[in-house]
Amino acid sequence: xxxxxxxxxxxxxxxxxxxxxxxxxxxxxxxxxxxxxxxxxxxxxxxxxxxxxxxxxxxxxxxxxxxxxxxxxxxxxxxxxxxxxxxxxxxxxxxxxxxxxxxxxxxxxxxxxxxxxxxxxxxxxxxxxxxxxxxxxxxxxxxxxxxxxxxxxxxxxxxxxxxxxxxxxxxxxxxxxxxxxxxxxxxxxxxxxxxxxxxxxxxxxxxxxxxxxxxxxxxxxxxxxxxxxxxxxxxxxxxxxxxxxxxxxxxxxxxxxxxxxxxxxxxxxxxxxxxx
Numbered sequence: 700x701x702x703x704x705x706x707x708x709x710x711x712x713x714x715x716x717x718x719x720x721x722x723x724x725x726x727x728x729x730x731x732x733x734x735x736x737x738x739x740x741x742x743x744x745x746x747x748x749x750x751x752x753x754x755x756x757x758x759x760x761x762x763x764x765x766x767x768x769x770x771x772x773x774x775x776x777x778x779x780x781x782x783x784x785x786x787x788x789x790x791x792x793x794x795x796x797x798x799x800x801x802x803x804x805x806x807x808x809x810x811x812x813x814x815x816x817x818x819x820x821x822x823x824x825x826x827x828x829x830x831x832x833x834x835x836x837x838x839x840x841x842x843x844x845x846x847x848x849x850x851x852x853x854x855x856x857x858x859x860x861x862x863x864x865x866x867x868x869x870x871x872x873x874x875x876x877x878x879x880x881x882x883x884x885x886x887x888x889x890x891x892x893x894x895x896x897x898x899x900x901x902x903x904x905x906x907x908x909x910x911x912x913x914x915x916x917x918x919x920x921x922x923x924x925x926x927x928x929x930x931x932x933x934x935x936x937x938x939x940x941x942x943x944x945x946x947x948x949x950x951x952x953x954x955x956x957x958x959x960x961x962x963x964x965x966x967x968x969x970x971x972x973x974x975x
Contacts, residue, residue: 713776720765746951814831829967847935848915872908881904882900884896
């Protein structure tokens, strides 16, 4: 449980400051609490790409001025009037977060080194590596296990929705179709068409393709309203993009073989989908 300010009892000017700060930060994607350079350091060094590290950003979310402005506005709304005191609290909070995530990353790197040193009689299969990474995520980074049904469809809870049965097999492809004004999603395996779903709109079809591509199958609900589909697509798509980046970091830390990396990623997506 976490206490939050009661906006009905807050000073209107201070609430407006929070709204302004939030709107200023909203257009950009959130960064990690460690910089991209720090997160990829081990993988790049291991693959002999040390020179490429300099091209990566060394800025984390904790260095962003708009993030600090938002946190400062929230603290002021909560009753901390002194600007100096708010700055001290934010500095202390950011220092703690940086240290916490740096220590966590160092533990990850040590664990990876220890595992790499362990001699195995057989080379681990993509499925084995995927299961290993899944367990690591489950224990330490559960936020990457958020699901479409539980965490994103809830954004439009109570709104009209359409339920489609997504087949177990096949890759989803969106197609324009004169017989279906909203478009059609085909599920294809090789040259064979597994299923055909006529969607209510292009927005709904694009959302269906995004969800199905993550291994989500069976009876799945999708918002009927086009604006709702676009909102859920944007939120889920941003999450998928950030998760893909993090999964690839974990995979690259274990193998530099591109083919192996791709197979591990596919197996890991399947493992995540099954956990939902």
